[in-house]
Amino acid sequence: MIQRLSSSAALLALCFTLAACGDKPATEAAPQETVDPSIVVADEAMLARVKVASVAMEPFSDVLRVAGRIDFDRQRMARIGASVTGRVTDITTTLGATVKPGDVLARLHSTELGSAQLAYLKAKAQSELQQNARERARLLFAADVIGKAELQRRENEYAVAAAELRAAYDQLSVLGMSASAIARMGKSGEISSFSPVVSTLHGSVVEFKVSPGQVVQPADALFTVADLSRVWAVAEVPEQQADLVAEGQTVDIEVPALGNRRIKGELIYVGQVVNPSTRTVLVRTSIDNADGRLKPAMLATMLIVSRPTEQLVIPASAVVRFENEDLVYVEIEPGRFRATQVQTGGTYNGKRVVVSGLKAGDRVAVEGAFHLNNQRTGVDPE
Numbered sequence: 001m002i003q004r005l006s007s008s009a010a011l012l013a014l015c016f017t018l019a020a021c022g023d024k025p026a027t028e029a030a031p032q033e034t035v036d037p038s039i040v041v042a043d044e045a046m047l048a049r050v051k052v053a054s055v056a057m058e059p060f061s062d063v064l065r066v067a068g069r070i071d072f073d074r075q076r077m078a079r080i081g082a083s084v085t086g087r088v089t090d091i092t093t094t095l096g097a098t099v100k101p102g103d104v105l106a107r108l109h110s111t112e113l114g115s116a117q118l119a120y121l122k123a124k125a126q127s128e129l130q131q132n133a134r135e136r137a138r139l140l141f142a143a144d145v146i147g148k149a150e151l152q153r154r155e156n157e158y159a160v161a162a163a164e165l166r167a168a169y170d171q172l173s174v175l176g177m178s179a180s181a182i183a184r185m186g187k188s189g190e191i192s193s194f195s196p197v198v199s200t201l202h203g204s205v206v207e208f209k210v211s212p213g214q215v216v217q218p219a220d221a222l223f224t225v226a227d228l229s230r231v232w233a234v235a236e237v238p239e240q241q242a243d244l245v246a247e248g249q250t251v252d253i254e255v256p257a258l259g260n261r262r263i264k265g266e267l268i269y270v271g272q273v274v275n276p277s278t279r280t281v282l283v284r285t286s287i288d289n290a291d292g293r294l295k296p297a298m299l300a301t302m303l304i305v306s307r308p309t310e311q312l313v314i315p316a317s318a319v320v321r322f323e324n325e326d327l328v329y330v331e332i333e334p335g336r337f338r339a340t341q342v343q344t345g346g347t348y349n350g351k352r353v354v355v356s357g358l359k360a361g362d363r364v365a366v367e368g369a370f371h372l373n374n375q376r377t378g379v380d381p382e
Contacts, residue, residue: 038339040329040376050368052331053315055358059308062346062353064244066283068235070255070298073286076227078201082216083176086110086195090212093223099199105223106197106210113175114193117185120168124186127165130158203227206296228296231289233265235302236280244306245270251285252303255294263287267304305348312354316347318366320373328358329365329372337365337372 042050086108093105137154140146172182176195185191207224216222233253237245247270253263271282283304287294319342320327326344329337342357358364365372 036338037376039332040337040339040372042335042337042372042375046368046371046375047335049371050365052363053366055312055314055354055360055362055364057310057360058313058351060311060313060346060351060353061308061348062244062306063348064237064241064302064304064306066235066237066302066304068233068253068300068302070287070294070296070300071232071234071284072206072226072228072296073230073232076201076203076230078199078203078225079221080105080197080200080223080225081221082108082195082197082218083174084108084110084113084195085217086112086193086215088210088212088214088216089194091208091210093205093208095205095208097205098203099205099225100202101198101200103199104196105199105205105208108195108197108216110175110193110195113177113195114191116168116171116175117177117191117193120165120172120182121186121189121191123161123165123168127158127161130154130161134158197222199223199225201225201227226296228292228294229288229290231287231294231296232284233263233287233300233302234282234284235300235304236275236278237283237304239274239279239281241306242270242274242281244309245281245283245304246307249307250305253285253287254301254303255298256300257295257298258293311345312358312360313351314354314358314364315366316350316352318364318369319344319352320369322373322377327369327373329369330358331363331365339373339376 087110089107089109091106093099093103099105134154134157137146137151141148141151169182173179177185203225204227205223206226206228208222209220210216210222233251245267247267249267251265251267253265254260255263265285265287267283268286269282269284274281283302285302314328318328320329325341327339328342330340332338340357343355345353345355347353
């Protein structure tokens, strides 16, 4: 009897076990596939808005931004001084005045000039005397009154007097007297120890360092006259970038004092030496300044289009800025794109240099990248 109960209990336990097993599903659910958040699958409507192109090496001109300033055009500028040592008696111009060649800027009283004029008059009189003596000697020699030796002596004396006259004339020219002024003095015999300081250039008086009563010398620069209808913009290019600039390259000049108005130009000079103190190379361009708004010493910024070099570039439209990263969408197969972080460099004419993240031959979305990024991030493009 006990054995029958035990068998029945075992059979009942087996039935409960089988019933419990019957509650489980026949097969386990398959694990879900992991989704790559950087992958975008574009449908036909999206593909119609996307254009794909290969990344390639191309000649690229970077834009160098260097600090500079406005300066005088040194070829349209003159520093004017006295031609003789003397004392300033009066000044006949003012700062900012417009002058032309020959205009008197100041007058000096010079004893040196008076002495040189006196020497010229003496040399002129002596030359005329010796010339007359030579002519008389020639007549007497022709009449066989004097010998040839006497004639040669008279001719030599005249040659010496003529040489002294030329030297005195040259001295007056050095001291600033014109040929017409010397001729007038030679005829009148009047000495004037007053010497004018005259302009040699058409322009504006931008500086003078003289006052009445001052004793000046030929080495002193008394006035600065400049033609400001054209000015220079000059800048210092770091020596590491000096190989990227050359004469003739396009330049944009920004002048903060004029509201950063951009002025077009081109480089007319690139220095041949490096400044050892600043490790820079001087460059400059010439700018039209007919309206006179540009003032020497104004601060300026030069934007220089550098010499083209072969670099890996992509259209700027291919780059999407997202969460402080630059992304491009690389086509991994038709209709599938991967968001790829890139590091970019300079930008010019709608192109950007790729520093890292891509290689030549990669196919990227050059148009429609913004829409791909919106689809990836779940942002409504509208």
